[in-house]
Amino acid sequence: MKANLQQELERAARPIETATGLSNSFYIDDDVFKREQRAVFFSQWCGVGFAKDAPNPGDATPLTFLGMPLLLVRDRDNKLRVFQNTCRHRGMILVEEASNIGGAIRCPYHSWCYGLDGSLKSTPHVGGPGNNAHDSIKLDTLGLYEIRAEIYLGVVFVNIDGKADKFEVQQSELIQRWSEFSKPVYHGGQDSSFKLEVNCNWKLAVENYCESYHLPWIHPGLNSYSRLEDHYNILSESGHAGQGTLVYKPTLGEANLGFKDFDNLSDKWDSSAEYLALFPNVLLGVHRDHTFAIVLEPTSVGTTLEHVELFYADEAMVDSSYDNLRRDNAKLWKEVFKEDIFVVEGMQRGRQGVQFDGGKFSPVMDNATHCFHQWVANKMMHDTA
Amino acid sequence: MSVEPSKRDSDLGGLEQRLLRATVAGDQAAQMRLYRLAGEHHLRLGNIDQGCFYLTNAWVLSLALGDVSEQELRQKLARHGRV
Numbered sequence: 001m002k003a004n005l006q007q008e009l010e011r012a013a014r015p016i017e018t019a020t021g022l023s024n025s026f027y028i029d030d031d032v033f034k035r036e037q038r039a040v041f042f043s044q045w046c047g048v049g050f051a052k053d054a055p056n057p058g059d060a061t062p063l064t065f066l067g068m069p070l071l072l073v074r075d076r077d078n079k080l081r082v083f084q085n086t087c088r089h090r091g092m093i094l095v096e097e098a099s100n101i102g103g104a105i106r107c108p109y110h111s112w113c114y115g116l117d118g119s120l121k122s123t124p125h126v127g128g129p130g131n132n133a134h135d136s137i138k139l140d141t142l143g144l145y146e147i148r149a150e151i152y153l154g155v156v157f158v159n160i161d162g163k164a165d166k167f168e169v170q171q172s173e174l175i176q177r178w179s180e181f182s183k184p185v186y187h188g189g190q191d192s193s194f195k196l197e198v199n200c201n202w203k204l205a206v207e208n209y210c211e212s213y214h215l216p217w218i219h220p221g222l223n224s225y226s227r228l229e230d231h232y233n234i235l236s237e238s239g240h241a242g243q244g245t246l247v248y249k250p251t252l253g254e255a256n257l258g259f260k261d262f263d264n265l266s267d268k269w270d271s272s273a274e275y276l277a278l279f280p281n282v283l284l285g286v287h288r289d290h291t292f293a294i295v296l297e298p299t300s301v302g303t304t305l306e307h308v309e310l311f312y313a314d315e316a317m318v319d320s321s322y323d324n325l326r327r328d329n330a331k332l333w334k335e336v337f338k339e340d341i342f343v344v345e346g347m348q349r350g351r352q353g354v355q356f357d358g359g360k361f362s363p364v365m366d367n368a369t370h371c372f373h374q375w376v377a378n379k380m381m382h383d384t385a
Numbered sequence: 386m387s388v389e390p391s392k393r394d395s396d397l398g399g400l401e402q403r404l405l406r407a408t409v410a411g412d413q414a415a416q417m418r419l420y421r422l423a424g425e426h427h428l429r430l431g432n433i434d435q436g437c438f439y440l441t442n443a444w445v446l447s448l449a450l451g452d453v454s455e456q457e458l459r460q461k462l463a464r465h466g467r468v
C-alpha cells in the first residue's frame with residue numbers, strides 16, 4: 001500500500017478528537033475502490049439483495065454485485081442459497097434472467113446441468129457424442145461454488161471470501177438489540193420497492209444515514225416531530241452504527257387506522273424507532289409497525305444504486321385494503337431519502353477539492369460517521385493482499 | 386454422425402424439421418420428446434452411437450425440466466454405458 005494511504009488510514013482510525021475523516025482518494029480513486037472490494041466487501045458480510053427476490057422453490061434470480069456474478073436460488077426445501085453464477089466448465093454465465101427452474105439449472109453453452117443444491121448432475125457428450133462421462137470428470141468435485149449467505153430482516157447477506165466470522169457472531173450485538181424484530185417480515189409488494197441512483201461514493205450514503213446532526217437542516221418536515229434532542233447515537237465496534245428516535249409516530253390512514261404492530265414488543269417501541277447501518281452497505285430501520293432495508297450497490301467509485309424495500313409485521317398488511325396506507329408510507333420515506341440526495345452528491349463533488357483533508361469531526365455529533373471510518377480504516381489496514 | 390440427414394428424415398416423418406421448429410420456438414418439452422423419438426428409433430435400428438446421442442439430449446432436457454421421464458432416460462443411457 002502507498003505510504004500516504006497508510007498514513008491517511010491511521011489518521012482516520014484515531015480517537016475522534018484527533019481523527020481526520022477518510023481522505024478524498026477513498027471517494028474518488030479507482031484503485032482504492034478496487035482494494036475496498038476485497039478488504040471491505042468480499043471479506044465481510046455485505047448485502048446483495050433481498051429474500052423476496054426468489055420467493056418460491058425453484059426460483060433462480062441472477063444478480064451482479066461489484067462485478068461478481070451471483071445467483072439466488074430457492075431450493076426445494078425452501079432454503080435460500082447463493083451460488084456463483086458461473087459454470088464450472090468454460091465459465092459461462094448460467095442464468096441470465098430470473099426464472100423458475102422446474103428441474104435443474106442447465107448451462108446455455110454445453111448444457112451441463114446443476115441441481116438446486118449446486119451439485120453437478122450431468123455433463124452431456126463430455127466423453128464424445130452420446131458419451132456422458134469421462135474418467136477425468138468427477139461430478140462430485142464440480143458443483144457450483146456456493147457463497148455463504150444469511151437472511152436478516154429480509155436482506156440477503158453474503159460473505160464472498162468465505163472467511164468472515166459467522167454472521168450471527170459478528171452481528172450478535174445488533175441481533176440482541178433488535179431481538180424483538182427477529183421474526184418474519186412481509187414485503188409490501190411493488191409499491192414498497194424503489195431505487196434511487198445517486199452520484200456519490202457508497203460510503204457517503206452510509207455516513208449520511210448514520211448521523212442525526214443534519215436532521216434539522218435537511219429534513220425539516222421530519223424534524224417538526226423529531227427534534228434533534230429526541231435522537232440518540234448508537235455505536236458498536238462490531239460493525240454497525242446509527243441513531244434512534246424517541247418520538248416515532250406511525251403513518252395513519254383514514255379513520256386514524258394504521259398498520260398492525262409486530263407482536264409482543266416492549267414499551268420502548270411505542271415511540272422509539274432505530275436506524276442502523278450494518279457495515280459495509282446495508283441500512284436498516286425498525287419501527288413498531290414496519291421495517292425497511294436499503295442495500296447500497298456501489299456501481300462505480302462515484303455512483304451508488306440504492307435498493308429500498310419496505311416490510312410489514314403481518315401478511316394481512318400486503319392485502320389490497322392497505323394499498324393506500326402502504327403507498328403513503330413508501331412515499332414518506334422516498335421523500336425523506338430524496339432530501340438527502342443533494343447532500344451526498346454535494347459531498348462527493350466537494351471531494352474533488354484537493355485541499356480537503358477528509359474533514360474534522362464533532363466529537364459529539366459525528367460519532368457514528370467516525371465509527372464507520374474507523375471500521376473501514378481497520379479493514380483496509382488489515383488487508384494484506 | 387454417420388447417418389445421413391435424408392435417411393433420418395424419411396424414417397421419422399420430418400423429425401429434423403419439427404426439432405428445428407421446437408428449438409426456434411424455445412419449446413424444450415417438445416424438443417425433449419422429439420429427441421427421445423429419434424434416440425429410440427436409432428437404437429431400434431442398431432445405431433447405438435446415434436441413438437445415445439439423441440437420448441442424451443432428451444435426458445438433459447428432462448433433467449432441466451424436471452420431467453418424469455428423467456430416470457428412465459438415464460437408465461437407457463446407463464444400459465449402454467453412457468453415463
Ligand code: FES
Binds near residue numbers: 108
Ligand atoms: S460452459 Fe457451461 S456447459 Fe460449457
Ligand SMILES: [Fe+2]
Binds near residue numbers: 208219
Ligand atoms: Fe437524512
